[in-house]
Amino acid sequence: MKVILLENVKNVGNKGDIVEVKDGYGRNFLLKTKKGIIGNRENVKIAEQAKIDDSKRLEEERAEAVALAKVLDETEIKITERAGEDGKLFGSVTSKDITEALEKATGIKVDKRKVELEMPIRNVGRIEVKVKTYQGVIGTLTIVVEGEA
Known part of the structure; x- marks a missing residue:
């Protein structure tokens, strides 16, 4: 049958x-x-x-994800957090903070679970974070964490 x-x-x-x-x-x-x-x-x-x-x-969907990954590769986001004199943040920058800053800066919505961040960012500096846009398609987002007194 x-x-x-x-x-x-x-x-x-x-x-x-x-x-x-x-x-x-x-x-x-x-x-x-x-x-x-x-x-x-x-x-x-x-x-x-x-x-x-x-x-x-x-x-x-895959073509859209590849286009989004290219946009993320070219995107740089600045996040300002309170930090000490030695460059350590008083708090941390999490994947949720990254997605909110990305949406505010560019209007691109990304699920926070798609941001591959092993540990929350605790230092001032330039960090590259991988973002999954589709199965097997990964974009690299550049984040600049700045400290304020």
């Missing part, structure tokens, strides 16, 4: 795949739990078109 999967099914296939399964498994599990539909000609055409549309959408 041919079945088009509507969601990922372990050991069977992923969403949108057209799989050949035993009749009982298809009727009694996949169709009843709405995890799949019968793979007739009409449904197969619809599924193939949906797969093409998904691949185009993913390619567009």
